[in-house]
Amino acid sequence: MKVFILPFGKINIIHNTIAEVIINEGVVMDLDMVNQYHDFLLQNLKSPFSLLVNKENSYSYKFDAQLKIANLSEIKSMAVVIYNLSADMATQILIDINKGNDWNIKLFNERQMALDWLLFDDNKKNAV
Template structure:
């Protein structure tokens, strides 16, 4: 299922993975981040993962960088990057959020990154589910 939000859209890949695609030229504000959080909270109950597919160029405000990926049920984030700028943005986010120890992994879109990211997210979720059921 594809859902349109003010900043782009979210594809629900399966029961516990969402793919986020931000529109070209958007600057993600804290309000957009809250809209994103509300959407995820209303669609996922329990552990979930997010695939960020950076097919467009966009920016995140400083406040958004500090707030994004803070939901307690978020297990893992896979980011599909397509160029050096995208990779720099991922590195910048990881540096700013170093203390949070985000479970975030980058994949390269020109190297089947989306499929690899989904497989990794599924493994991360299965690990959490296995630990929960033990």
């Protein structure tokens, strides 16, 4: 696994089509950070790709960033690992704001379960 440190967090490349994203504690994601994040994903992953969003830290988004986050056609699925009620609520709000984008997203309480779902989803779509 390759680990890349970005100004707002780190991205672990688990597979050429799966990345784990961990945003640093206290970060307020803005549109510039989202663009940098998207550029990184597009340059370092094979499309279509999946994301394991590990919400081990508390962070937030500016509204314009909420509207753009994860809205890349290259993202085929997202698994979000949540550890507490506030992370769950924040993720639900983000999903609701982007409900028109038809995300393939699922929430988990355990990282391994989230990764297993992404791997299953990846294998299922590659078999079609």
